[in-house]
Amino acid sequence: MIYSTTETIPGKEITEIVGVVTGNVVQAKHIGRDIMAGLKSIVGGEIRGYTEMLTEARDLAIQRLVASANEKGADAVVGIRFTTSAIMDGSSEIMAFGTAVKLKK
Template identity: 50%
Template sequence: MLISNMEILPGKEVKTHLGLVQGSSVRAKHVGRDIMAGLKNIFGGELKGYTELLQESRDEAMERMKQQAESIGANAILNVRFSTSSVAQGAAEIYVYGSAVILE
């Protein structure tokens, strides 16, 4: 499955546009990560626990989008975009979406 944030790909032609595909993941903060984040707020530095949490969420959302595209027969997803939102105290959603297509 080819996944790109570009609308068109040089040397490739969109044969069929199959529509919007999407994936999301909602994750809550972990108490242990909150403690380390509190210390980092005092001393400074990267919040690695949160970085890992967001990377896991992005990976999961991308995989869900990819599965949806495969289920409708796409071989590529173009114009991919990410969005985030807070859904509850201490929980955030990563949302990814794009256009499922068949490329020649």
């Protein structure tokens, strides 16, 4: 499966728009990460625990987006975008969305 943030795939012709596909993940904070984040906020710098958590969440959201496109019989997903939102105190959602398409063979 080809997937891209661009609206086209170089060297490929889009023949059909299958539809919008999404993949999302809701992540909750971990008490250990919160303690380390609190300490890190005092001295400054990257909060690696949160960086790792968000990277894992983004990767899982992409996997779910690709699975959704495969279920619809798509060859590729174009125009992928990401959004985040707070769901409730202590948790947030990352969503990937794009357009599933068929490509000329």
